[in-house]
Amino acid sequence: MVTATATAAPLLSVQGLTTIHGEAPCAACVALTGPEADRNQCPECGSIVACAGVSFDVWPGEVLGIVGESGSGKSTVLQCLYQDLQPAVGAAYFGGFAEGQRSIWDADRRERRELRTQSIGMVYQNPRQGLNLMVTAGGNIAERLLDANWRRVGDIREKASDYLQRTEVPLPRMDDFPAFFSGGMQQRVQIAKALANSPQLVLLDELTTGLDVSVQAGVLDLVRDIQRDYGLTAVIVSHDLGVIRLLADRTLVMKQGRVVESGLTDQILEDPQHPYTQLLVNCAT
């Protein structure tokens, strides 16, 4: 396992990330919501506080897990990092952007696209979100390479087959449409796509949810292998503690949009401090 102290600066440093959905959020939104209040909807103005004051660091070569029940704001965090959502408050400094001097949420449209296509890879829970099903499996991977100005079909196909092989997608199906693939195979194509141009950071959102158990095991093995071989830096979101135990070095526990506990994964799973984490761990076993 790569230790967090090996480098001086974190690859990603998120500070005070707050996302509020609503027409006109009021001043009391954050104060009136959270795990103590046991709600995420502001009683004053009705706005939904998806996450508030979320801060964490991710070090190079580290896998950070985020667990929590549905609606706890963990996917919101990922969507903000991948620029699908613009947070209300907060800053995120990323080693692959402006030398970590400017928050990724201050990026202009073009920089944002570069972040999404070059520096950060995303694997969505639903492959339909991450893949273009009407473009061949190879083409889906090619898209990211073409965006990085690859202009030789031979090189692109070599790279794409390399990653499809790694993700155990049969090569003869490289030029077929993912629309005709099984869910597990679509997910593997999506992982290949996210990794193909070696992004510095990979975001994985519930990557095994909805897959049957044997396929889940295959996908998890795959991510673990890639993590080992490529020294992957990743943020992985799951409500499945098994996935977190297997993949994450450190873990955040989220409830009602707040981080209620964070620490080494083993420590959190063996000795949970927060009542909600205790509940979560007890339910899992």
Add this chain to the structure above:
Amino acid sequence: MTTVHGLIEAREMTFTGYSYALIDDMAKREIRRALLKAVAVPGHQIPFGSREMPIARGWGTGGLQVTLSLLGPGDVVKVIDQGDDAGVNASNLRRLVEQMTGLDTTGATSEASVIQSRHRIPDERLNERQILVLQVPNPEPLRAVERSVAQAALMHAEQDYARMWLALYEDVVRRGEVSRGAGYPVMVNHRYVMTPSPIPRWDVPKLHQADALYLFGAGREKRVYAVPPHTDVVPLAFEDYPFHVEHFDGHACASCGSTSSYLEASPTDDGGLRYRCSDTAYCERVREGKETVQW
């Protein structure tokens, strides 16, 4: 120098109820402004207020408006349709231009100052005094990969052409080459991807570093764009699948014997194919033994 007034008197023509060259002065000014913008930003589509023309949209209204807004005393006009001066559509447009401007028209490429064309660039080389106006059915090269006009405009603004390249990649994977025949996408001035209107690949290299000015008018889509003289125009192609033009397997034109012009094949009675120049003016010139300046 003849004036518009002199032109009218000399021909004993009247334009009662119409402005000179059909389009009223304010509209002409608006179209010319759009054209100036288009020339200033090569390959970038400029919106313009496409007017009602006495022909249906989709039949060359964009090209016609561009042509009419340019014409004045001293101009000589040529109109071609798929290389053919005698086509029905070309003839009608030419007659309309004659009637509304009193200008001379010609079939000879080298004599024309303004050439309006559909689907072809003449096989005789254009010079720095000439303007070629192309009729464009669909000015948006990203249409096939992005349905939203607003989104496509953003993609142009950010030079986000990955999906365009992806479409070419998919084409290569499925067909072994980029199969686009007419309207092959080009990169203009290293900035904008542009469709050169449905000209064959044969004509695409004629856009690169040319002496003449190319103006493109899309009447139905209300866009004009331009390739000014001496502009880099590079067809989109992969390094290992380079761009190539049509070849005719060594066939020569059945009429003039040319092997260096764009040929069209038509079936013969005995089931074979007969190749002929698509550019009728060029073909005639070669037959008459006159000198032609090639590209």
